[in-house]
Amino acid sequence: MNLSALQDGARERSLSILGGFHPVPSDDVPRASETILLLGPDEPAFWPAFRNSPEAEDGGADPMDRWSRRVIGGWAETLGARALFPFGGPPFLPFYSWALRSGRVHASPVQFLVHDTAGMMVSFRGALALTERIALPEPPPAPCDTCVERPCVTACPVGALTPAGYDVPACKSYLDTPAGSACLTGGCRVRTACPVSHRFGRLAAQSEYHMRQFKGA
Template identity: 35%
Template sequence: MRSAPNEELPAELASHGLFVRGSFELGVSDELSGTIVLVGSAGDSWWQPFQNWLSTRTGPVANPLDSWTREIVGALADSHGAHLVMPNDRPYAPFQQWAMRAEGLRASPLGILMHPEYGLWHSYRAALLFDARLPEKVNQQAEKPIHACDLCAGKPCLNACPAGAHSRCGFDHAACLSHVHGDKGEACLVDGCFSRNACPVGADWRYQREAQAFLQRAFAGS
Protein backbone atom coordinates (compact mmCIF):
# COMPACT_ATOMS: atom_id res chain seq x y z
CA MET A 1 0.00 0.00 0.00
CA ARG A 2 1.23 3.45 -0.85
CA SER A 3 0.30 6.29 1.44
CA ALA A 4 0.21 9.05 -1.15
CA PRO A 5 -0.76 9.30 -4.81
CA ASN A 6 2.16 9.21 -7.20
CA GLU A 7 2.72 11.95 -9.75
CA GLU A 8 0.84 10.09 -12.48
CA LEU A 9 -2.56 10.63 -10.84
CA PRO A 10 -3.34 13.99 -12.55
CA ALA A 11 -2.64 12.61 -16.03
CA GLU A 12 -4.56 9.41 -15.31
CA LEU A 13 -7.58 11.40 -14.17
CA ALA A 14 -7.28 13.89 -17.05
CA SER A 15 -7.67 11.10 -19.60
CA HIS A 16 -11.19 10.65 -18.19
CA GLY A 17 -11.99 14.37 -17.99
CA LEU A 18 -11.46 14.40 -14.21
CA PHE A 19 -9.01 16.15 -11.91
CA VAL A 20 -8.03 16.57 -8.27
CA ARG A 21 -10.33 19.27 -6.92
CA GLY A 22 -8.39 19.68 -3.71
CA SER A 23 -7.28 17.80 -0.64
CA PHE A 24 -7.08 18.22 3.10
CA GLU A 25 -6.24 16.30 6.23
CA LEU A 26 -9.11 14.98 8.34
CA GLY A 27 -9.16 16.01 12.00
CA VAL A 28 -10.21 14.47 15.31
CA SER A 29 -13.84 15.56 14.87
CA ASP A 30 -14.17 13.70 11.55
CA GLU A 31 -15.59 10.21 11.37
CA LEU A 32 -12.78 9.07 9.09
CA SER A 33 -9.07 9.68 9.48
CA GLY A 34 -6.32 10.28 6.95
CA THR A 35 -6.23 12.59 3.97
CA ILE A 36 -9.08 13.24 1.55
CA VAL A 37 -8.28 13.88 -2.11
CA LEU A 38 -11.41 15.07 -3.90
CA VAL A 39 -11.85 13.98 -7.51
CA GLY A 40 -14.25 15.77 -9.79
CA SER A 41 -14.77 17.79 -12.90
CA ALA A 42 -15.38 21.29 -14.16
CA GLY A 43 -17.54 21.93 -17.20
CA ASP A 44 -18.45 18.90 -19.26
CA SER A 45 -14.95 17.44 -19.73
CA TRP A 46 -16.35 14.20 -18.26
CA TRP A 47 -19.16 13.88 -20.77
CA GLN A 48 -17.30 12.45 -23.80
CA PRO A 49 -15.12 9.99 -21.82
CA PHE A 50 -18.27 8.87 -20.02
CA GLN A 51 -20.17 8.49 -23.30
CA ASN A 52 -17.27 6.52 -24.81
CA TRP A 53 -17.33 4.16 -21.84
CA LEU A 54 -21.11 3.83 -22.04
CA SER A 55 -20.93 2.90 -25.72
CA THR A 56 -18.75 -0.10 -24.87
CA ARG A 57 -21.40 -1.55 -22.53
CA THR A 58 -23.84 -4.11 -23.78
CA GLY A 59 -27.29 -3.64 -22.31
CA PRO A 60 -28.57 -1.14 -19.79
CA VAL A 61 -26.30 0.06 -16.99
CA ALA A 62 -27.75 0.93 -13.59
CA ASN A 63 -26.61 4.33 -12.26
CA PRO A 64 -24.31 4.81 -15.25
CA LEU A 65 -22.39 7.88 -14.06
CA ASP A 66 -21.65 6.32 -10.69
CA SER A 67 -20.79 2.98 -12.33
CA TRP A 68 -18.34 4.70 -14.67
CA THR A 69 -16.78 6.64 -11.79
CA ARG A 70 -16.53 3.56 -9.61
CA GLU A 71 -14.75 1.66 -12.38
CA ILE A 72 -12.34 4.46 -13.33
CA VAL A 73 -11.58 6.04 -9.98
CA GLY A 74 -11.87 2.71 -8.14
CA ALA A 75 -9.04 1.31 -10.26
CA LEU A 76 -6.95 4.41 -9.55
CA ALA A 77 -7.68 4.12 -5.83
CA ASP A 78 -6.36 0.55 -5.92
CA SER A 79 -3.24 1.45 -7.84
CA HIS A 80 -2.47 4.46 -5.62
CA GLY A 81 -3.20 2.64 -2.35
CA ALA A 82 -6.29 4.64 -1.36
CA HIS A 83 -9.82 3.81 -0.29
CA LEU A 84 -12.57 4.90 -2.66
CA VAL A 85 -15.40 7.03 -1.24
CA MET A 86 -18.44 7.58 -3.47
CA PRO A 87 -20.87 10.50 -3.02
CA ASN A 88 -24.03 8.44 -3.44
CA ASP A 89 -23.05 5.57 -1.16
CA ARG A 90 -24.87 5.53 2.15
CA PRO A 91 -24.31 6.80 4.73
CA TYR A 92 -23.59 9.88 2.64
CA ALA A 93 -20.10 11.24 3.08
CA PRO A 94 -20.16 15.05 3.52
CA PHE A 95 -18.78 15.88 0.08
CA GLN A 96 -19.89 19.48 0.11
CA GLN A 97 -18.38 20.09 3.54
CA TRP A 98 -15.20 18.44 2.29
CA ALA A 99 -15.23 20.67 -0.79
CA MET A 100 -15.66 23.74 1.40
CA ARG A 101 -12.61 22.69 3.38
CA ALA A 102 -10.51 21.73 0.36
CA GLU A 103 -11.43 24.63 -1.88
CA GLY A 104 -12.83 27.27 0.46
CA LEU A 105 -16.13 27.35 -1.47
CA ARG A 106 -19.55 28.32 -0.15
CA ALA A 107 -23.04 27.29 -1.21
CA SER A 108 -25.05 29.26 -3.73
CA PRO A 109 -28.75 29.94 -2.96
CA LEU A 110 -29.45 26.75 -4.96
CA GLY A 111 -27.44 24.52 -2.62
CA ILE A 112 -24.82 23.80 -5.26
CA LEU A 113 -21.41 25.19 -4.28
CA MET A 114 -20.35 28.37 -6.06
CA HIS A 115 -16.92 28.23 -7.67
CA PRO A 116 -15.31 31.56 -8.64
CA GLU A 117 -14.41 30.33 -12.12
CA TYR A 118 -16.72 27.38 -12.88
CA GLY A 119 -19.82 28.89 -11.29
CA LEU A 120 -22.31 26.07 -10.69
CA TRP A 121 -20.86 23.88 -13.46
CA HIS A 122 -18.64 21.52 -11.50
CA SER A 123 -18.97 18.31 -9.54
CA TYR A 124 -17.41 15.93 -7.04
CA ARG A 125 -17.45 12.41 -8.41
CA ALA A 126 -15.45 10.56 -5.77
CA ALA A 127 -12.85 10.93 -3.05
CA LEU A 128 -9.64 9.04 -2.42
CA LEU A 129 -8.96 8.43 1.24
CA PHE A 130 -5.28 7.97 2.10
CA ASP A 131 -4.28 6.67 5.52
CA ALA A 132 -1.36 8.99 5.93
CA ARG A 133 -0.60 12.69 5.71
CA LEU A 134 0.22 13.76 2.19
CA PRO A 135 3.21 15.81 1.18
CA GLU A 136 2.42 19.52 1.21
CA LYS A 137 2.62 19.69 -2.58
CA VAL A 138 -0.46 17.46 -2.85
CA ASN A 139 -2.13 18.73 0.27
CA GLN A 140 -2.37 22.39 -0.63
CA GLN A 141 -5.17 24.30 1.03
CA ALA A 142 -6.92 26.69 -1.27
CA GLU A 143 -7.12 30.34 -0.38
CA LYS A 144 -10.68 31.41 0.29
CA PRO A 145 -12.00 32.72 -3.02
CA ILE A 146 -14.46 35.57 -3.34
CA HIS A 147 -18.02 34.22 -3.06
CA ALA A 148 -19.66 35.41 -6.29
CA CYS A 149 -23.19 35.16 -4.81
CA ASP A 150 -22.29 37.91 -2.30
CA LEU A 151 -21.72 40.26 -5.25
CA CYS A 152 -24.85 39.19 -7.13
CA ALA A 153 -27.64 41.63 -6.26
CA GLY A 154 -30.40 40.30 -8.53
CA LYS A 155 -30.06 36.60 -7.68
CA PRO A 156 -31.63 35.47 -10.98
CA CYS A 157 -31.25 31.85 -9.85
CA LEU A 158 -34.04 32.39 -7.31
CA ASN A 159 -36.54 33.70 -9.85
CA ALA A 160 -36.04 31.35 -12.77
CA CYS A 161 -37.69 28.14 -11.62
CA PRO A 162 -41.07 27.58 -13.34
CA ALA A 163 -42.22 25.68 -10.24
CA GLY A 164 -40.88 28.24 -7.75
CA ALA A 165 -38.88 25.41 -6.16
CA HIS A 166 -35.90 27.59 -5.29
CA SER A 167 -36.28 30.36 -2.74
CA ARG A 168 -34.34 31.91 0.10
CA CYS A 169 -35.83 29.13 2.26
CA GLY A 170 -34.02 26.45 0.27
CA PHE A 171 -34.93 23.88 -2.35
CA ASP A 172 -38.44 22.43 -2.51
CA HIS A 173 -37.55 19.02 -3.91
CA ALA A 174 -41.19 17.84 -4.08
CA ALA A 175 -42.32 20.94 -6.01
CA CYS A 176 -39.45 20.48 -8.47
CA LEU A 177 -40.25 16.82 -9.09
CA SER A 178 -43.98 17.34 -9.45
CA HIS A 179 -43.39 20.07 -12.05
CA VAL A 180 -40.77 18.07 -13.94
CA HIS A 181 -43.08 15.03 -14.12
CA GLY A 182 -46.09 17.16 -15.09
CA ASP A 183 -47.36 18.48 -18.44
CA LYS A 184 -45.01 21.47 -18.47
CA GLY A 185 -41.92 19.75 -17.15
CA GLU A 186 -40.37 18.61 -20.42
CA ALA A 187 -38.28 21.79 -20.86
CA CYS A 188 -36.51 21.18 -17.52
CA LEU A 189 -35.61 17.69 -18.67
CA VAL A 190 -34.44 18.68 -22.14
CA ASP A 191 -32.82 22.09 -21.61
CA GLY A 192 -31.60 21.63 -18.06
CA CYS A 193 -32.49 23.30 -14.77
CA PHE A 194 -33.66 26.89 -15.41
CA SER A 195 -32.35 28.07 -12.05
CA ARG A 196 -28.86 26.67 -12.59
CA ASN A 197 -28.77 28.09 -16.11
CA ALA A 198 -29.89 31.52 -14.88
CA CYS A 199 -26.63 31.97 -12.97
CA PRO A 200 -24.32 34.37 -14.84
CA VAL A 201 -21.13 33.04 -13.21
CA GLY A 202 -18.98 30.54 -15.12
CA ALA A 203 -21.18 30.62 -18.22
CA ASP A 204 -18.27 29.31 -20.33
CA TRP A 205 -18.31 26.14 -18.23
CA ARG A 206 -22.00 25.43 -18.69
CA TYR A 207 -22.63 21.77 -19.52
CA GLN A 208 -23.72 21.02 -23.08
CA ARG A 209 -27.42 20.34 -23.56
CA GLU A 210 -27.10 16.53 -23.80
CA ALA A 211 -25.13 16.40 -20.55
CA GLN A 212 -27.66 18.61 -18.78
CA ALA A 213 -30.52 16.48 -20.09
CA PHE A 214 -28.78 13.32 -18.87
CA LEU A 215 -28.27 14.77 -15.37
CA GLN A 216 -31.79 16.13 -15.15
CA ARG A 217 -33.28 12.77 -16.14
CA ALA A 218 -31.08 10.97 -13.62
CA PHE A 219 -32.11 13.46 -10.92
CA ALA A 220 -35.81 13.16 -11.82
CA GLY A 221 -35.63 9.38 -12.05
CA SER A 222 -37.06 9.36 -15.55
Protein backbone atom coordinates in the same frame (compact mmCIF):
# COMPACT_ATOMS: atom_id res chain seq x y z
CA MET B 1 3.58 13.82 -5.82
CA ASN B 2 2.10 17.31 -6.07
CA LEU B 3 -1.27 18.79 -6.89
CA SER B 4 -0.35 19.68 -10.45
CA ALA B 5 0.69 16.09 -11.26
CA LEU B 6 -2.46 14.79 -9.62
CA GLN B 7 -4.59 17.23 -11.62
CA ASP B 8 -2.92 15.89 -14.79
CA GLY B 9 -3.80 12.37 -13.65
CA ALA B 10 -7.41 13.43 -13.08
CA ARG B 11 -7.67 15.01 -16.54
CA GLU B 12 -6.32 11.85 -18.16
CA ARG B 13 -9.42 10.23 -16.66
CA SER B 14 -11.83 13.01 -17.74
CA LEU B 15 -12.00 14.18 -14.15
CA SER B 16 -10.94 17.33 -12.35
CA ILE B 17 -9.76 17.99 -8.81
CA LEU B 18 -12.34 20.52 -7.65
CA GLY B 19 -10.78 21.10 -4.26
CA GLY B 20 -9.22 19.44 -1.30
CA PHE B 21 -8.45 19.78 2.37
CA HIS B 22 -6.26 18.47 5.14
CA PRO B 23 -8.59 16.60 7.44
CA VAL B 24 -9.02 16.98 11.17
CA PRO B 25 -10.57 14.26 13.40
CA SER B 26 -14.11 15.66 13.08
CA ASP B 27 -14.05 15.33 9.28
CA ASP B 28 -15.09 11.68 9.27
CA VAL B 29 -12.45 10.48 6.79
CA PRO B 30 -10.54 7.17 6.69
CA ARG B 31 -7.83 6.82 9.31
CA ALA B 32 -4.34 8.04 8.33
CA SER B 33 -5.72 10.31 5.60
CA GLU B 34 -3.57 13.42 5.27
CA THR B 35 -5.23 14.90 2.19
CA ILE B 36 -8.69 14.57 0.70
CA LEU B 37 -9.09 15.52 -2.97
CA LEU B 38 -12.59 15.95 -4.36
CA LEU B 39 -13.14 14.79 -7.95
CA GLY B 40 -15.76 16.00 -10.38
CA PRO B 41 -16.29 15.75 -14.13
CA ASP B 42 -13.76 17.57 -16.31
CA GLU B 43 -16.08 19.46 -18.65
CA PRO B 44 -16.72 19.17 -21.51
CA ALA B 45 -14.48 16.07 -21.88
CA PHE B 46 -16.34 14.02 -19.29
CA TRP B 47 -19.60 13.41 -21.12
CA PRO B 48 -18.23 11.83 -24.32
CA ALA B 49 -15.76 9.77 -22.25
CA PHE B 50 -18.60 8.43 -20.14
CA ARG B 51 -20.97 7.88 -23.09
CA ASN B 52 -18.32 5.73 -24.81
CA SER B 53 -17.57 3.68 -21.71
CA PRO B 54 -18.60 0.04 -21.21
CA GLU B 55 -20.79 1.07 -18.27
CA ALA B 56 -22.82 3.48 -20.41
CA GLU B 57 -23.32 0.86 -23.08
CA ASP B 58 -24.02 -2.32 -21.12
CA GLY B 59 -27.60 -1.42 -20.16
CA GLY B 60 -26.97 -2.12 -16.47
CA ALA B 61 -28.12 -0.02 -13.55
CA ASP B 62 -26.28 3.07 -12.24
CA PRO B 63 -23.79 3.31 -15.10
CA MET B 64 -22.21 6.57 -13.97
CA ASP B 65 -21.65 5.29 -10.46
CA ARG B 66 -20.08 2.11 -11.81
CA TRP B 67 -17.90 4.18 -14.15
CA SER B 68 -16.76 6.23 -11.15
CA ARG B 69 -15.95 3.14 -9.10
CA ARG B 70 -13.90 1.67 -11.91
CA VAL B 71 -12.04 4.82 -12.94
CA ILE B 72 -11.48 6.42 -9.53
CA GLY B 73 -11.05 3.08 -7.78
CA GLY B 74 -8.40 2.03 -10.30
CA TRP B 75 -6.58 5.34 -10.00
CA ALA B 76 -6.64 5.19 -6.19
CA GLU B 77 -5.06 1.75 -6.32
CA THR B 78 -2.13 3.01 -8.39
CA LEU B 79 -1.65 5.88 -5.92
CA GLY B 80 -1.91 3.74 -2.78
CA ALA B 81 -4.92 5.89 -1.83
CA ARG B 82 -8.49 5.15 -0.79
CA ALA B 83 -11.35 5.91 -3.17
CA LEU B 84 -14.45 7.43 -1.58
CA PHE B 85 -17.84 7.91 -3.23
CA PRO B 86 -20.89 10.10 -2.63
CA PHE B 87 -23.27 7.29 -3.64
CA GLY B 88 -23.84 3.72 -2.49
CA GLY B 89 -25.45 4.62 0.86
CA PRO B 90 -27.12 4.89 3.19
CA PRO B 91 -25.10 5.75 5.10
CA PHE B 92 -23.63 8.39 2.78
CA LEU B 93 -20.25 9.98 3.22
CA PRO B 94 -20.39 13.72 4.08
CA PHE B 95 -19.42 15.10 0.67
CA TYR B 96 -21.44 18.27 1.26
CA SER B 97 -19.39 19.09 4.38
CA TRP B 98 -16.14 18.04 2.69
CA ALA B 99 -16.94 20.32 -0.24
CA LEU B 100 -17.38 23.26 2.14
CA ARG B 101 -14.15 22.29 3.92
CA SER B 102 -12.24 22.70 0.66
CA GLY B 103 -12.99 26.43 0.70
CA ARG B 104 -13.72 26.24 -3.03
CA VAL B 105 -17.35 25.29 -2.66
CA HIS B 106 -19.95 27.38 -0.87
CA ALA B 107 -23.62 27.29 0.02
CA SER B 108 -25.45 29.43 -2.56
CA PRO B 109 -28.39 31.65 -1.54
CA VAL B 110 -30.68 28.69 -2.37
CA GLN B 111 -28.43 26.32 -0.36
CA PHE B 112 -27.32 24.26 -3.36
CA LEU B 113 -23.55 24.20 -3.62
CA VAL B 114 -21.66 26.63 -5.86
CA HIS B 115 -18.01 26.17 -6.87
CA ASP B 116 -15.57 28.86 -7.97
CA THR B 117 -15.23 27.44 -11.51
CA ALA B 118 -18.05 24.89 -11.88
CA GLY B 119 -20.67 27.23 -10.43
CA MET B 120 -23.92 25.50 -9.54
CA MET B 121 -23.06 22.67 -11.95
CA VAL B 122 -20.63 21.36 -9.37
CA SER B 123 -20.94 17.63 -8.75
CA PHE B 124 -18.68 14.98 -7.33
CA ARG B 125 -17.91 11.58 -8.77
CA GLY B 126 -15.70 10.63 -5.85
CA ALA B 127 -12.69 11.57 -3.77
CA LEU B 128 -9.19 10.36 -3.07
CA ALA B 129 -7.99 9.92 0.50
CA LEU B 130 -4.19 10.12 0.42
CA THR B 131 -1.82 9.28 3.24
CA GLU B 132 0.55 11.94 1.92
CA ARG B 133 0.12 15.63 2.73
CA ILE B 134 -0.29 17.44 -0.58
CA ALA B 135 0.23 21.22 -0.60
CA LEU B 136 -3.02 22.96 -1.52
CA PRO B 137 -3.34 26.55 -2.75
CA GLU B 138 -5.39 29.18 -0.97
CA PRO B 139 -8.96 29.05 -2.32
CA PRO B 140 -10.22 32.03 -4.37
CA PRO B 141 -13.04 34.24 -3.02
CA ALA B 142 -16.57 32.86 -3.10
CA PRO B 143 -18.33 33.85 -6.36
CA CYS B 144 -21.51 34.87 -4.51
CA ASP B 145 -19.57 37.64 -2.71
CA THR B 146 -19.46 39.70 -5.91
CA CYS B 147 -22.66 38.48 -7.59
CA VAL B 148 -24.86 41.54 -7.25
CA GLU B 149 -27.92 40.35 -9.15
CA ARG B 150 -28.06 36.84 -7.65
CA PRO B 151 -30.10 35.36 -10.53
CA CYS B 152 -30.29 31.95 -8.81
CA VAL B 153 -32.73 33.41 -6.28
CA THR B 154 -35.52 34.07 -8.78
CA ALA B 155 -34.69 31.73 -11.68
CA CYS B 156 -37.08 28.86 -10.91
CA PRO B 157 -40.24 29.48 -12.96
CA VAL B 158 -42.47 27.93 -10.29
CA GLY B 159 -40.60 29.12 -7.19
CA ALA B 160 -39.72 25.55 -6.23
CA LEU B 161 -36.11 26.42 -5.38
CA THR B 162 -35.58 29.68 -3.52
CA PRO B 163 -33.81 30.84 -0.35
CA ALA B 164 -36.93 29.60 1.49
CA GLY B 165 -36.08 26.02 0.51
CA TYR B 166 -36.49 23.34 -2.12
CA ASP B 167 -39.99 22.07 -2.80
CA VAL B 168 -39.11 18.79 -4.53
CA PRO B 169 -42.73 17.74 -5.30
CA ALA B 170 -43.42 21.14 -6.93
CA CYS B 171 -40.25 20.82 -8.99
CA LYS B 172 -41.11 17.30 -10.16
CA SER B 173 -44.70 18.28 -10.98
CA TYR B 174 -43.39 21.07 -13.17
CA LEU B 175 -41.03 18.70 -14.94
CA ASP B 176 -44.09 16.65 -15.95
CA THR B 177 -45.64 19.60 -17.80
CA PRO B 178 -44.82 20.76 -21.36
CA ALA B 179 -43.35 23.99 -19.95
CA GLY B 180 -41.04 21.95 -17.74
CA SER B 181 -39.30 20.40 -20.71
CA ALA B 182 -36.82 23.31 -20.74
CA CYS B 183 -35.58 22.22 -17.30
CA LEU B 184 -35.61 18.59 -18.35
CA THR B 185 -33.58 19.00 -21.51
CA GLY B 186 -31.39 21.99 -20.63
CA GLY B 187 -30.92 21.58 -16.89
CA CYS B 188 -32.37 23.24 -13.82
CA ARG B 189 -32.95 26.95 -14.56
CA VAL B 190 -31.58 27.88 -11.16
CA ARG B 191 -28.28 26.12 -11.76
CA THR B 192 -27.96 27.42 -15.31
CA ALA B 193 -28.79 31.01 -14.25
CA CYS B 194 -25.58 31.23 -12.24
CA PRO B 195 -22.98 33.16 -14.28
CA VAL B 196 -20.21 30.85 -13.08
CA SER B 197 -22.12 27.83 -14.43
CA HIS B 198 -22.17 29.48 -17.89
CA ARG B 199 -18.40 29.43 -18.11
CA PHE B 200 -18.05 25.81 -17.02
CA GLY B 201 -18.84 24.12 -20.31
CA ARG B 202 -21.10 21.32 -19.18
CA LEU B 203 -22.94 19.86 -22.16
CA ALA B 204 -26.73 20.06 -22.16
CA ALA B 205 -26.91 16.32 -22.86
CA GLN B 206 -25.25 15.63 -19.53
CA SER B 207 -27.66 17.91 -17.68
CA GLU B 208 -30.55 16.15 -19.37
CA TYR B 209 -29.19 12.77 -18.24
CA HIS B 210 -29.13 13.93 -14.60
CA MET B 211 -32.52 15.63 -14.82
CA ARG B 212 -34.15 12.50 -16.22
CA GLN B 213 -32.56 10.41 -13.48
CA PHE B 214 -33.86 12.88 -10.88
CA LYS B 215 -37.35 12.93 -12.39
CA GLY B 216 -37.50 9.16 -12.51
CA ALA B 217 -36.26 8.80 -8.93
